[in-house]
Amino acid sequence: MRIDHIAIYTKNLENLKYFYEKYFNAVSNEKYFNPKTGLETYFLTFEGESRLEIMSRPNLIENQEINLMCGLTHLSFSVKTKAEVDSLTNVLIKDGYKLLSGPRTTGDGYYESCILDPDGNQIELVAE
Structure with missing residues (x-):
C-alpha cells in the first residue's frame, strides 16, 4: 500500500x-x-x-499561523545534495518566502531547511 x-x-x-x-x-x-x-x-x-x-472553494476558513498543532505538520521534498538544499533555500528567501529554520543538520541526521509556501504550509527541504 x-x-x-x-x-x-x-x-x-x-x-x-x-x-x-x-x-x-x-x-x-x-x-x-x-x-x-x-x-x-x-x-x-x-x-x-x-x-x-x-x-x-468559496467560503474557506483561514488557517491559524501555529506550527505546533495537531494534524498535518509539513510536506517534505528531497533533493540529492546539501548544496541543492542551500541553493533552493536561498532562491526561496530571495523571492520573499519565509525561512523557518536551517539549512542545518538536525539531531536525527537530516540536512534540511524549512520554509513556508504562499499559504503558510511548512515545506521541508532535505538532502537524500
Whole structure:
C-alpha cells in the first residue's frame, strides 16, 4: 500500500499551483471545476509520482499561523545534495518566502531547511 496523494485547500489556487511548478517542478493536470459546489482542483505530480491535490472553494476558513498543532505538520521534498538544499533555500528567501529554520543538520541526521509556501504550509527541504 502507498499514499496516493495529499490534498490541501487554498484561497489562491493559481498562485499555489505556480509556486509548486516553479520551485518543485510539479506537473499539473487540467483544472477540475464543480459548478454545484464551486470546488476547483489541480493534481500536481512530482518526480517519483508523488501527487499533491490543491483545492479551492468559496467560503474557506483561514488557517491559524501555529506550527505546533495537531494534524498535518509539513510536506517534505528531497533533493540529492546539501548544496541543492542551500541553493533552493536561498532562491526561496530571495523571492520573499519565509525561512523557518536551517539549512542545518538536525539531531536525527537530516540536512534540511524549512520554509513556508504562499499559504503558510511548512515545506521541508532535505538532502537524500
